[in-house]
Amino acid sequence: MNAPLDKTIESQSTEKPVTDIASKKWDAVIVGGGMVGATVALGLGQQGMSVLLLEKQAIETSWKADSAYQMRVSALTRASEKILRNLGAWQGIENRRFHPFTAMHVWDEVTPGEIHFSAKDMGEPNLGYTIENDVIQSALWEQVEVCDNITVLLDHRLESLRLENDQAWLTLESVGEIQTELLIGADGAMSQVRELACIGLDTHDYEQCAVVGCVKTELSSEDTCWQRYTQNGPFAYLSMGENVSSIAWYLPMEKMQWALALSDKDFAEEVSKASDYRLGAVVEVAERGAFPLVRRHAEHYVKPHLALVGDAAHTVHPQAGQGVNLGLLDAAALIETVLDAKALNKAWGRYSVLRKYERWRRGDNALVQRSMEAFDWLFKQDASLKVIVRKGLLPLANRLTPIKNWLMGQALNGREALPKLAKSIGFQER
Numbered sequence: 001m002n003a004p005l006d007k008t009i010e011s012q013s014t015e016k017p018v019t020d021i022a023s024k025k026w027d028a029v030i031v032g033g034g035m036v037g038a039t040v041a042l043g044l045g046q047q048g049m050s051v052l053l054l055e056k057q058a059i060e061t062s063w064k065a066d067s068a069y070q071m072r073v074s075a076l077t078r079a080s081e082k083i084l085r086n087l088g089a090w091q092g093i094e095n096r097r098f099h100p101f102t103a104m105h106v107w108d109e110v111t112p113g114e115i116h117f118s119a120k121d122m123g124e125p126n127l128g129y130t131i132e133n134d135v136i137q138s139a140l141w142e143q144v145e146v147c148d149n150i151t152v153l154l155d156h157r158l159e160s161l162r163l164e165n166d167q168a169w170l171t172l173e174s175v176g177e178i179q180t181e182l183l184i185g186a187d188g189a190m191s192q193v194r195e196l197a198c199i200g201l202d203t204h205d206y207e208q209c210a211v212v213g214c215v216k217t218e219l220s221s222e223d224t225c226w227q228r229y230t231q232n233g234p235f236a237y238l239s240m241g242e243n244v245s246s247i248a249w250y251l252p253m254e255k256m257q258w259a260l261a262l263s264d265k266d267f268a269e270e271v272s273k274a275s276d277y278r279l280g281a282v283v284e285v286a287e288r289g290a291f292p293l294v295r296r297h298a299e300h301y302v303k304p305h306l307a308l309v310g311d312a313a314h315t316v317h318p319q320a321g322q323g324v325n326l327g328l329l330d331a332a333a334l335i336e337t338v339l340d341a342k343a344l345n346k347a348w349g350r351y352s353v354l355r356k357y358e359r360w361r362r363g364d365n366a367l368v369q370r371s372m373e374a375f376d377w378l379f380k381q382d383a384s385l386k387v388i389v390r391k392g393l394l395p396l397a398n399r400l401t402p403i404k405n406w407l408m409g410q411a412l413n414g415r416e417a418l419p420k421l422a423k424s425i426g427f428q429e430r
């Protein structure tokens with residue numbers, strides 16, 4: 001493996017002094033400083049809004065070039081790249097570790113069809129980037145640290161919240177009551193904000209888990225993301241450069257403990273088999289983990305003076321690597337909605353303003369969720385009708401260049417109704 005498996009990161013606190021937190025009305029209070037919450041904080045803070053960012057745990061911003069590969073990796077789209085560039089966080093990613101991939105290859109275990117997408121055919125330099133989640137998060141927090149309008153509070157327990165006509169109130173165990181024009185729940189799939197706001201959740205258990213981690217293979221990954229559909233679920237190698245790939249190995253839930261308990265040698269062998277030895281044998285494995293997969297969709301994204309973003313609003317099957325990309329689009333759409341309202345001297349926490357954000361994002365997110373479900377259904381079992389459809393589907397899509405280009409265009413840049421932050425580099429100062 002290029003980088004050693006042991007990693008030392010100097011611990012660093014990003015918390016700023018707690019002054020007058022309870023006495024002022026914040027333009028926005030964000031609960032959760034993950035990739036999505038930190039993005040919203042920067043988008044609002046950098047435009048002069050007073051932002052209070054609450055995060056449960058300290059986020060590391062220091063980085064060593066020889067750091068071991070992390071377990072959690074995301075494939076980011078070009079639209080996400082633009083958002084992060086516009087907020088000044090992309091340089092931090094480039095200074096740490098990232099890998100542009102230039103092709104995607106998808107094939108099926110039981111039918112001969114294959115589909116291949118290449119950046120060259122699309123006239124693009126790459127199809128996206130594989131980046132460790134810690135890298136994205138620490139690059140964002142590096143910018144949070146230098147943004148004077150953002151105040152960070154770490155490890156302050158949220159006790160309750162109250163939504164009123166003119167503002168939101170939240171109570172923190174150690175600080176007391178805080179008032180804000182807009183409370184933003186970016187606190188992940190098990191969102192406490194969503195729960196305290198009594199927003200219902202539509203869920204679907206895939207009864208599947210994703211086993212993830214980085215591996216080194218005999219053959220080069222060729223800067224390609226490889227995805228194989230098997231009877232158990234998909235298997236993917238996401239190229240991290242040269243012979244290193246991050247795997248996403250989808251298994252029925254009952255196999256999760258089995259996969260985690262395998263010795264490194266047996267794990268390497270099973271992964272090689274799941275990938276049909278596409279990159280030869282796996283010769284080294286790093287830290288691995290497994291995540292149960294559940295689709296969740298909040299019944300509402302907004303209430304007066306409250307908005308949900310990212311996994312707090314929706315989780316999606318990760319087989320197409322869309323989760324954080326959708327979350328970053330939520331962030332960019334909410335930032336734009338709020339800044340537009342502010343520019344017109346409208347209260348940005350008003351329900352009628354926030355509904356624009358909800359209309360903008362909810363349908364798109366639902367569409368991606370349903371598409372993932374359709375794929376899951378089609379490729380999971382080998383019932384004869386499904387096999388016939390699959391036999392035709394991949395070769396047909398592979399031959400029809402306009403379909404391929406459309407599919408890849410969606411993945412690269414998203415739909416037309418993209419927020420400004422995701423459209424082009426150089427977000428205008430207001």
Ligand SMILES: Cc1cc2nc3c(=O)[nH]c(=O)nc-3n(C[C@H](O)[C@H](O)[C@H](O)COP(=O)(O)OP(=O)(O)OC[C@H]3O[C@@H](n4cnc5c(N)ncnc54)[C@H](O)[C@@H]3O)c2cc1C
Binds near residue numbers: 057323
């Ligand atoms: C196996 C797997 C593979 C994936 N691969 C991809 C991929 O390739 N591409 C992609 O786009 N997406 C991928 N995803 C999805 C992606 O990881 C998530 O969508 C993304 O992490 C969501 O970011 P978030 O900031 O909304 O939430 P989170 O990452 O969950 O962050 C929430 C933050 O809120 C904090 N928090 C929680 N509660 C509180 C509280 N009460 N007070 C204060 N802070 C709080 C947490 O500490 C955390 O920092 C994958 C997911 C899985 C499971």
